[in-house]
Amino acid sequence: MNEVSAATRAVRVALVGNPNCGKTALFNALTGSRQKVANYPGVTVERKEGGFVTADGRPVRLLDLPGTYSLRARSPDEVVTRDAVLGQLAGEDPPELLLCVADATNLRLGVRLVLELKQVGRPMVLALNMADIARHRGVDIDVGRLSAELGIPVVSSIAVRRAGTEALLAQVGDMIRTLPPVSGEPCGWSAPGRAETRALQREADRIVAASVTQPAQPDTVTARIDAVLLHPVWGTLVLLAVLFLMFQAVFTWAQPPMDAIKAGFDRLADVTGALLPDGLLRSFVHDGLIGGVGAVLVFLPQILILFLFILLLEDFGYMARAAFLMDRIMGGAGLHGRAFIPLLSSFACAIPGIMATRVIDSRRDRLATILVAPLMTCSARIPVYTLIIGAFIPNRAVWGGVSEQGLVMFGLYVTGIVSALGVSFLLKRVVWRNTPPEPFMLELPDYKLPSVRNIGFGLLQRAKIFLRRAGTTILMMMVVIWFLASVPRPPEGATEPAISYSLAARIGHFMEPVLAPVGFNWQIDVALIPGMAAREVAVASLGTVYSIEGGDEEVSRQLGQTLVGKWSLATALALLAWYVFAPQCASTLATVRRETGSRGWAAVLFAYMLALAYGSAFAVFQIASALGAG
C-alpha cells in the first residue's frame, strides 16, 4: 500500500539559481499555467508553486525559489531560498530534488552555487539555461565533462523555446524514479566563510575552464548597446525618454479599455436598476456593489500597461541599468539605486512597489524606500485629481498647447516625487544620520529579447492579484460604506436628503471641527473614510454623499458641477493638496506592516503622511483664502 501512495504522491522539487539565470522563464515553461502565487506565512516573499507530470505519470510540485548567489542569505528573499532548500521553512516540507539553474552564457557564479548546494546532500540536477544563446555566441560546453566534474546530471535547456525543456523533463523523470527517501539527519551545509567562498569560486572557475570553450570572438552586442544605454549623458536621456513613453502610454493607451469597462458597468447598473424594485436592495446592488467595485476595476488597464513596461524592461535586462544610472541621483536623496524599480512601480500602486523592495538587501534602505513609496502618485489618486481639476481648473492653453489642467496634474505628480525625495533626505540626515550608506552591488545581465510567454504570465499574475483585491477588500469596504450612508433610514416626512440622517453624516459632523481649518466640509470628511479602503473610492463616495443618481460617467460630470456650487476654489485646492499625501489606504498600510514586520512603521507612515496632508491642505486653504479664493 505504501508503494501505491509513493507512486502517486506529488514529488517536491525546488528550483534554485542565481538572479538573472532565466529561472522564472524555466518555471513558466515547465509548469505552464498550473501556477499558484501566494505569500509565505509571516513574510511577503511571494511563494510560487506550479505542477507538472513526468513521463511516468508522477505528479511533481515545483517550487520556484528567489534567485540567490549563495545560501549565505542576506535579503528576506534569500532567507526564504536558504530555509526552503534546507527544509527549515515553517509549513514547508523539505524538497526531495533540487533543480539548479545556471546561465549557460556565464557559468562561473552558477557553478559555484551548485558546489555550495551539493553540501546540502539532496539529489540535484543542473539545467544549463539559455543554451541557445550560448550556442549562438559560440560558447561550447562539454556537458559530459561538466557533469563528471560536478558529480550530478547536467542537461541543456531553452526555457523560451517549445520543446526546449524536453531533455530536462526526461532527466527529472529518471531521477524521480530512483529518489532516496528524505532522511531526518541534519544536512552538511553550513554558512561558508570567506576562505571557503574563495576556494569554491576557484574550483568553479577551474571546472568552467575545463568544460567550456569560450568563442574566439566574444559577443559584443551587450557592450555595444551599453555604449549608448549606459553612457553618462545619452543613457540618462534614453532613460528619461523611456519613462516619458511609459507615462504617456499609461494615460493614453489605457483610455479606450477604461472607457469600455466603465460603459460595461454602466450597462450592468442599468440592467439591475431596471430589474430590482426601488429600495434598499437596489441601492445596495447599484451604488454599493456595481458603483464601488466598478470604480476600482476601471484601473485594471492602467495597471496592466504599467506592468507591461516594467516586465518588458526587466526581461530585456534594462531595469538593472536604470538602477545604475539613477544610483547617484537617488543617493543624493538618501535612496539606494535599487529603490528605483519599486518607486517606479509605485506610480501604478504602492503595494506592488512596496513588495518590490524585497530586492534591497539592507534593511535601512528598504525601510526608506517603503516609507516614501506611497508618496508616488498612484493610479488610484488619478480619479480624484481628474474630478477636481476638471471642475475647478479652467481648461485653457497656457503656452505652446500645454493646458492649465495638464499643468496642474503634472504639478501634483512633481509635488509627490519632490516630497518623496525630501522625506528620504530627512530620514538619511536626521533619523539615520550616523549610518554610512549601504553598498550598491548589482549584476547587469546581458541583454536578451523579452519572451512573449514570460511577459504574458507576468501580466496574468498581476491581473489576478488586482482582481482578487477588488473582489475582497474593496468590495467589503463598499458594503460598509453603503451601510453607513444608508442606515438609519430617514424618518417619515424627512425634508433633508436621506444621507443627512445616516451614520455617515454623524461621523462627518464629528470630524468637521478638526478638518474645518483645512477647508473641508462634513461631506468631504465622510468621503475620506471610504478612501481608506482605496483612494479612488472617495470619488464614488462623494457621489453617494451628494445624493446624485445616474451612471458612473454622468455622476462624474454632474458631480463636478455640483462641487463647483458647493465648494470654494480654496477647498478644492486644499483637497488636491491633501490627496498628494493622502495617508488613508488600508491595503498599503497592511502591506507596510507585513513587509516591515512591525505595526510601528505602518503607524509612522500613517502619522507622517497625515501630518503632511493636513499641513499642506491647511497651508493651501489659508493662502488661497487670503488671496480671495475662499
Place this chain on the structure above:
Amino acid sequence: MSISLSVVSLEDWTEAPPHDGTMAPRVTPLGTAALGFTGRIHAVDASACSGVPAPAELEHRLLELGFVEGATVEIRHQGLFRRDPIAIRVNGATIALRRREACAIHVHTTEPRTPGTRR
C-alpha cells in the same frame, strides 16, 4: 569628498613599492582606476574599508559576485556624477559597484584588451 579621499589613496598605492619581485606591475585599488582600465585582481581585501557592511561582509559579497584573485576586470562604464558608480566586466559578467566598494578590489594593470582575447 569621496574624490579627494580617492586621490589620496591612489597616491598611496602608486608610491608603494611593487608587491613582489622587481618586474611586478603596480597594484592599485579598482575604485580609483579610470574608465577603460583593464587588469587582473591581485587581492580582494576590504580591511581598509570602513562602513556598512563591515569589511569582512563587503569582502564576502564581492567574492560571491565573482571578484576573486586572478579574475580579469575591465571598467566598462561609469556614472554621470563623480564618475560613479562603475560597471565592471569580470570574467564574462558585468557587475555594477560604487567606487567606494571597488576600492576593496586591488588590481594590477595588464595590457589593454586586444580583439580576439578572452574576456
